[in-house]
Amino acid sequence: MLFGIVILPMLGAVLAWLIPSNSQRPLVLPIFGLIHLAMTGDLLLHTPPPSSAGWIYLDPLGKVILIPTSVLFMICAVYAVGYLAYRQERSNRVLCMGLLACLSAMTLATVAHHLGLMWLAIETTTLAMAPLIYFNHNARSIEATWKYMLICSVGIALALLGLFFLAYSTIVARMEPTLLLGPLVAQAGSLSPAWLNAAFVFLLVGFGTKMGLAPLHTWKPDAYGEAPGLVGALLAGGLVNCAFLGIIRIYQICMASGNAVFFQDTLVIMGLVSMAFAAVFMVGQADFKRMLAYSSVEHVGILAVAIGLGKGALFGALFHVINNSLTKGVLFLSSGNIHRSYGSKSCDVVKGALKRLPWSGGLFLAGFFAITGSPPFSPFISEFTIINSSFAQGKNFTGALFLIFLAVIFIGMASTVLPLVLGEEPQDLAETDYRDRLLTVAPPLFLMGLVLLFGLWLPAPLMQILQDAARLLEAKP
Amino acid sequence: MTSFADQLLVLVMLINFVVLGSSRMAISIRAVALQGIALGLLPGIMHKFSWHLIMITGGMIVAKGIVIPWLLTGAVRKAEIRREVEPFIGYVATLLLGAVFTALAFVFAAKLPLDPEHQGLLFVPASIATLLTGFLVLTTRRKAISQVIGYLILENGIFIFGLLLTSAMPVMVEAGVLLDLLVGIFIMGIIINHISREFSSIDTSRLTTLKE
Numbered sequence: 001m002l003f004g005i006v007i008l009p010m011l012g013a014v015l016a017w018l019i020p021s022n023s024q025r026p027l028v029l030p031i032f033g034l035i036h037l038a039m040t041g042d043l044l045l046h047t048p049p050p051s052s053a054g055w056i057y058l059d060p061l062g063k064v065i066l067i068p069t070s071v072l073f074m075i076c077a078v079y080a081v082g083y084l085a086y087r088q089e090r091s092n093r094v095l096c097m098g099l100l101a102c103l104s105a106m107t108l109a110t111v112a113h114h115l116g117l118m119w120l121a122i123e124t125t126t127l128a129m130a131p132l133i134y135f136n137h138n139a140r141s142i143e144a145t146w147k148y149m150l151i152c153s154v155g156i157a158l159a160l161l162g163l164f165f166l167a168y169s170t171i172v173a174r175m176e177p178t179l180l181l182g183p184l185v186a187q188a189g190s191l192s193p194a195w196l197n198a199a200f201v202f203l204l205v206g207f208g209t210k211m212g213l214a215p216l217h218t219w220k221p222d223a224y225g226e227a228p229g230l231v232g233a234l235l236a237g238g239l240v241n242c243a244f245l246g247i248i249r250i251y252q253i254c255m256a257s258g259n260a261v262f263f264q265d266t267l268v269i270m271g272l273v274s275m276a277f278a279a280v281f282m283v284g285q286a287d288f289k290r291m292l293a294y295s296s297v298e299h300v301g302i303l304a305v306a307i308g309l310g311k312g313a314l315f316g317a318l319f320h321v322i323n324n325s326l327t328k329g330v331l332f333l334s335s336g337n338i339h340r341s342y343g344s345k346s347c348d349v350v351k352g353a354l355k356r357l358p359w360s361g362g363l364f365l366a367g368f369f370a371i372t373g374s375p376p377f378s379p380f381i382s383e384f385t386i387i388n389s390s391f392a393q394g395k396n397f398t399g400a401l402f403l404i405f406l407a408v409i410f411i412g413m414a415s416t417v418l419p420l421v422l423g424e425e426p427q428d429l430a431e432t433d434y435r436d437r438l439l440t441v442a443p444p445l446f447l448m449g450l451v452l453l454f455g456l457w458l459p460a461p462l463m464q465i466l467q468d469a470a471r472l473l474e475a476k477p
Numbered sequence: 478m479t480s481f482a483d484q485l486l487v488l489v490m491l492i493n494f495v496v497l498g499s500s501r502m503a504i505s506i507r508a509v510a511l512q513g514i515a516l517g518l519l520p521g522i523m524h525k526f527s528w529h530l531i532m533i534t535g536g537m538i539v540a541k542g543i544v545i546p547w548l549l550t551g552a553v554r555k556a557e558i559r560r561e562v563e564p565f566i567g568y569v570a571t572l573l574l575g576a577v578f579t580a581l582a583f584v585f586a587a588k589l590p591l592d593p594e595h596q597g598l599l600f601v602p603a604s605i606a607t608l609l610t611g612f613l614v615l616t617t618r619r620k621a622i623s624q625v626i627g628y629l630i631l632e633n634g635i636f637i638f639g640l641l642l643t644s645a646m647p648v649m650v651e652a653g654v655l656l657d658l659l660v661g662i663f664i665m666g667i668i669i670n671h672i673s674r675e676f677s678s679i680d681t682s683r684l685t686t687l688k689e
Contacts, residue, residue, distance in 0.1 A: 116650035120653040146672060146681065150628065157628070
């Protein structure tokens with residue numbers, strides 16, 4: 001079953017390659033998305049035991065990443081059918097193949113318990129996404145793709161070096177050299193501390209680049225800005241989580257090693273720096289897709305701060321992973337609609353979206369309120385848990401900075417989003433053929449519904465998974 | 478056979494300087510190909526015979542010695558670029574920096590808490606020196622192809638460190654790393670091709686539309 005869920009999307013990619021018709025090909029996406037979602041559901045109900053060599057295992061942490069990935073992909077797949085109907089001028093073969101290949105690699109990253117295998121999966125997501133960012137085939141998108149490709153490749157290469165250091169720490173400690181998560185966590189206390197620290201730093205830099213933690217985020221605004229909306233949604237809600245899982249895995253080993261302070265402080269500082277960068281660049285941002293990229297920088301910062309704080313914030317961090325994915329899905333898909341309708345993503349041109357596109361404009365506004373942590377949406381709950389834990393642990397300075405950055409970001413984002421949605425529509429606007437239709441509005445609407453639902457009521461099974469996963473991350477004395 | 482391994486590592490470090498000092502793309506590409514082949518031979522002479530080793534050695538030589546140089550040469554031909562022009566830091570300066578980095582790599586490696594078995598070997602200093610050279614090329618050159626060459630040198634440096642722990646990396650993962658590298662270079666080659674068509678140049682310092 002676990003092998004099946006990884007292999008199946010690859011078969012879908014092959015099928016997408018074989019189908020000649022440009023208009024029928026996108027249908028492959030929802031079909032395989034639905035099968036993937038069904039298999040995910042089945043895996044959650046009947047979780048198989050670890051594979052015999054311990055390479056493949058879906059643990060609660062993997063589940064926390066797999067659930068939003070599968071849901072978000074399904075939503076984006078339905079959206080893609082509607083979206084690509086507008087983009088028939090361009091072949092979507094590479095797009096469909098890349099999306100499915102990326103789904104396969106993301107799934108592999110969630111179930112891999114051999115860190116080398118997980119590294120491979122994350123590197124594959126990087127490669128599979130590169131052609132998708134270049135979907136529009138213009139000068140701007142090629143610049144974005146080049147930056148993305150080069151910076152992320154170098155980052156991921158450094159993560160590989162970090163993994164080598166981790167394996168070397170077992171050699172120095174006179175243990176059987178291994179990169180399997182199970183033995184590494186079990187024997188974390190006897191690993192060579194110097195090499196473990198080095199491994200942590202390199203893995204944090206490597207996966208942090210992929211995740212977009214400041215100051216390693218420089219590729220992010222370009223890639224998110226130039227990629228089509230649905231690719232942006234999967235970058236911000238899927239790939240980010242996989243890279244975060246990479247950091248979580250090394251964090252698990254570090255917490256079990258008994259010397260948590262260095263690792264936790266590093267993560268808190270890196271997270272706060274990311275939030276500060278986001279706050280600075282969010283204010284007065286003239287391009288609403290780039291603004292979303294900075295919002296993503298902010299939220300990976302929140303995740304880093306949260307696992308850095310530990311204890312009660314761990315639950316908040318893992319819940320925030322899901323909330324961030326779903327809300328980013330709403331924002332990127334609705335912003336894609338707005339971009340299509342106005343033929344521009346500059347905030348000078350795009351005004352009064354609520355009149356021109358009542359559904360997409362409304363969703364963008366609701367998504368804005370959700371992502372900035374306004375009640376009753378679910379990011380409010382997770383962010384509140386994190387802040388609460390910060391003050392409960394007596395880390396008042398961290399908590400205060402966190403709150404200040406959230407406030408600045410809210411104001412900065414509001415100054416862009418409110419005129420965009422509520423302002424007066426410019427008179428001399430060119431007509432485009434985009435209208436809100438069921439297939440491009442229902443997917444983000446469904447995600448928005450989930451965000452609202454989780455804000456009001458968290459289903460017990462999901463709660464259970466989140467608590468189990470948070471327990472895996474607790475520091476051992 | 479450690480003396481032969483040491484000679485190969487010295488060769489790898491010398492190749493770093495060839496790339497740092499040359500402005501011609503063709504020379505840089507061939508130098509990196511030679512570096513890849515030298516690294517591919519290393520696991521073969523360090524350990525006893527096994528199919529695992531044959532596969533890694535063969536894969537490395539085919540990928541880094543033949544396929545990647547072929548892809549890059551193709552990209553150079555299509556882009557009609559033969560030389561690196563005006564790097565951000567001149568050749569003499571980067572050569573000197575490379576020498577300083579290599580010296581520092583030796584000093585630093587001596588201070589690392591290595592396993593007693595690996596103390597005094599050339600692997601760790603060669604790895605650090607090659608890694609730093611890769612960074613130097615990546616950051617100081619303007620042309621997209623030169624940056625890819627820098628990335629390859631960086632990857633080679635990481636690979637040298639990986640030689641110390643072949644037993645921890647199963648062959649499947651190692652083959653995967655190599656495959657990912659190949660696909661990565663392939664995609665970069667395509668992007669370079671598109672950059673040269675779009676901008677009539679592969680000078681990445683012209684990629685400045687997207688900024689704050």
